[in-house]
Amino acid sequence: MFRALGRYFMAFLYLATGRIDRARKVLESDPHVVAATYDEVIREKRGRIQHYMEAVSTLMAQQEKKKTEVKRLSEEAGRLDKIKAGALAAAKRRAAELQASGKSAEDIKHDEQYLKHQGAYRDTSTTLEEKKQRIAALEGDIKTYEGQISTHTLQLQGLNRELENLRGEAADSVARIISANEQKQLSDMLSGLSTDRGSERLAGVRDSVAEAEAGAKISSKLAGTDAKVAEAEYLSYAESSAADDEFASLVGLSAAKEDAAKGEKATADAKVAESLDT
Numbered sequence: 001m002f003r004a005l006g007r008y009f010m011a012f013l014y015l016a017t018g019r020i021d022r023a024r025k026v027l028e029s030d031p032h033v034v035a036a037t038y039d040e041v042i043r044e045k046r047g048r049i050q051h052y053m054e055a056v057s058t059l060m061a062q063q064e065k066k067k068t069e070v071k072r073l074s075e076e077a078g079r080l081d082k083i084k085a086g087a088l089a090a091a092k093r094r095a096a097e098l099q100a101s102g103k104s105a106e107d108i109k110h111d112e113q114y115l116k117h118q119g120a121y122r123d124t125s126t127t128l129e130e131k132k133q134r135i136a137a138l139e140g141d142i143k144t145y146e147g148q149i150s151t152h153t154l155q156l157q158g159l160n161r162e163l164e165n166l167r168g169e170a171a172d173s174v175a176r177i178i179s180a181n182e183q184k185q186l187s188d189m190l191s192g193l194s195t196d197r198g199s200e201r202l203a204g205v206r207d208s209v210a211e212a213e214a215g216a217k218i219s220s221k222l223a224g225t226d227a228k229v230a231e232a233e234y235l236s237y238a239e240s241s242a243a244d245d246e247f248a249s250l251v252g253l254s255a256a257k258e259d260a261a262k263g264e265k266a267t268a269d270a271k272v273a274e275s276l277d278t
Helices: 002-028 031-100 105-109 112-191 197-222 225-250 254-277
Strands: none
Touching (some): 031 105, 031 112
């Protein structure tokens, strides 16, 4: 029993699935449904492309930010390089002064001002080296961003072309399915298989024309139109026959015609008399 019920439900499921599938195919052949389907797909693709563009824009913003930082650090490095050169020049000048005053090299190395210039030179050199390393790292990031942005830009261009092609495909598909449906309806109408409203309206018009013609014939008969037409034909025949007799009389055929008529009458009378005698 349970197996039978199971088979019943499976059969019902298959039946419902088949009907749903047929209904889906009917819907998918409707031009409005086709256009709406393409619109939905295009909208989804456009949304994904928009998100993609936003991500690429973020990369470009990061790249610009690093470029700005490189510019700032380069300006600072230039300033530090000048400070470093100034500190070295000041230390050289101080050493020359001390040497001119008779100070030894060891005394000069312990001079307060000399040590100050030396410290400034070393600090500036250390800071400058850090700036240069930072600039090098940023320039590496910028180069990486350039490659990524270039790749993503090409992909975006391809996606945009696909989107434009999809728009064209949507218009072409709608036009093709309308054409196919119209051709099918025309073929069905010619073969008598059409059930569309247009065919029903045409059939109604044709029936109305046939009914109107039938009604006109009936009205003509009821009004005596056919009898008048017959009378007119008989009058025309009589006039034509009279004209023929007149022409025959003019050419001398009327006498022969009368003799023939009399002979036919005499023959008929003789046959009647013979039958009476018998």
